[in-house]
């Protein structure tokens with residue numbers, strides 16, 4: 063330190079504050095970051111523009127009837143109502159089965175289970191399950207829900223398909239929920255225990271409310287993942303031809319053969335290149351996109367609501 | 373409640389004098405230690421009249437919490453070694469000592485907060501009104517209800533001010549008027565006037581000092597017997613610190629307070645008794661000296677204590 067009486071000359075101060083000139087590495091890095099963003103957006107834009115432009119004629123010519131008609135061998139009469147129905151039932155099954163089981167598993171692992179080797183092993187394996195290819199889940203569904211539990215599920219039914227997809231997203235639900243629970247500060251738990259609340263009270267009144275936004279977003283997003291899956295449904299035996307529901311009752315629809323939106327996209331996309339099903343494929347994709355986008359929007363809405371109320 | 377207490381007193385007077393207990397002059401009968409005398413920050417002893425004159429100086433003060441040869445282990449690491457001291461009822465007992473000497477560990481062992489940390493273990497006894505808190509039939513939840521805790525960093529719930537204070541009474545299913553209880557707790561925590569118009573606002577939106585007083589209000593809303601405070605003012609500015617200290621003085625009429633502090637002036641100003649801990653060669657904390665705060669600060673028996681309270685080490 064300089065003596066108190068000697069002032070630093072102004073020139074020295076100015077020079078030391080002037081910096082090193084342009085930081086080339088920093089600028090190049092920044093440019094690369096920007097480029098990545100542009101490339102990502104470009105791909106997305108091309109994809110969407112292509113799909114929407116090809117789908118537009120279908121919606122302008124047929125309007126709502128595309129949504130309300132059944133599958134047919136004639137492209138002009140074909141619609142996606144059965145796919146909408148199948149995807150809707152699948153969504154409900156996932157919500158009923160995967161959400162509670164997944165969230166409760168996460169709560170157990172994070173809040174209740176002792177931190178032992180076994181618990182860690184289980185956690186790691188759940189992580190690994192999330193990385194298993196979806197076809198494998200299809201095979202599992204075929205063996206368990208179609209064949210073993212066939213008498214209950216009706217075999218190759220939408221129930222078997224929904225259960226298969228519920229199992230598929232279960233690890234994702236568990237992981238995202240567990241991560242949200244882990245993000246809850248320990249100080250909050252200690253505050254609760256410090257005034258003599260029990261574990262159940264701390265979990266229910268303090269931990270869950272503050273983890274809820276994260277849990278909800280994660281689980282609802284896993285729902286859109288389930289609705290987009292095709293491979294497991296193919297294995298489980300979703301209908302890949304044309305079928306008509308006729309006057310089947312709801313029960314028959316639940317236990318009988320089924321299809322879903324991504325299956326329809328898959329089937330139509332397999333038609334010869336220039337067939338009349340080309341635009342229909344694009345239109346079905348648009349419907350699927352809208353469904354998943356609205357689910358995601360719903361997730362965001364839910365999160366905002368919870369964050370405000372709590 | 374009378375039986376264990378009486379047993380306890382008999383035990384403490386009849387039992388052969390344990391040198392460690394002897395050190396805890398605060399609980400020994402016949403001592404004319406002027407417990408109500410507190411030292412001011414300038415270090416000069418100055419008599420100070422407490423809120424209510426209590427006859428406790430003549431009679432042996434009743435220890436509410438007693439540690440008997442307590443050792444605490446994190447896994448195989450012994451963090452605290454054979455700690456013995458008594459905490460007299462309706463007084464403020466300060467735990468002082470260098471970082472790592474086990475102050476927080478001891479505090480958290482008293483309300484079984486350390487149960488939340490896996491593979492920890494207690495040896496020896498922690499007695500509350502004569503009952504071993506680590507006995508087989510003891511429910512830690514009940515322990516924490518009677519022995520409340522205020523943490524170093526204010527940690528209000530992300531709920532309204534009202535709900536923060538009402539949380540404890542609600543989970544314990546306390547009967548009676550919740551509004552009155554919340555108001556009374558906030559008044560006792562010297563926060564009522566500042567928040568009475570905004571009870572619906574979030575507790576996290578208060579200033580640090582206000583948050584800490586909210587945490588104190590939250591702790592006293594369940595009517596505990598003992599309040600443990602782990603450096604309650606370390607995150608606060610001097611003014612808020614003084615407010616907390618004044619508050620502790622008011623609270624000691626109704627509650628027994630054990631406070632960990634790094635601030636020697638605070639210990640001298642705010643406490644009746646002081647326990648000085650140090651970290652041994654084996655990195656385990658142990659009690660060096662304990663006694664009335666006046667004695668620890670003006671006439672310590674141990675050189676280490678003198679060095680520490682005068683700021684020469686630690």
Ligand SMILES: Nc1ncnc2c1ncn2[C@@H]1O[C@H](COP(=O)(O)OP(=O)(O)OP(=O)(O)O)[C@@H](O)[C@H]1O
Nearest residue numbers: 446451469470471472473474475476477478489655
């Ligand atoms: N959760 C834990 N796991 C393992 N060791 C711990 C844990 N908490 C504390 N310890 C160890 O126990 C010893 C005493 O820690 P403690 O926090 O009680 O000290 P302290 O006196 O409160 O210190 P400070 O004044 O810094 O708060 C230290 O050696 C510390 O490393």
Ligand SMILES: [Mg+2]
Nearest residue numbers: 475476477602
């Ligand atoms: Mg500490």
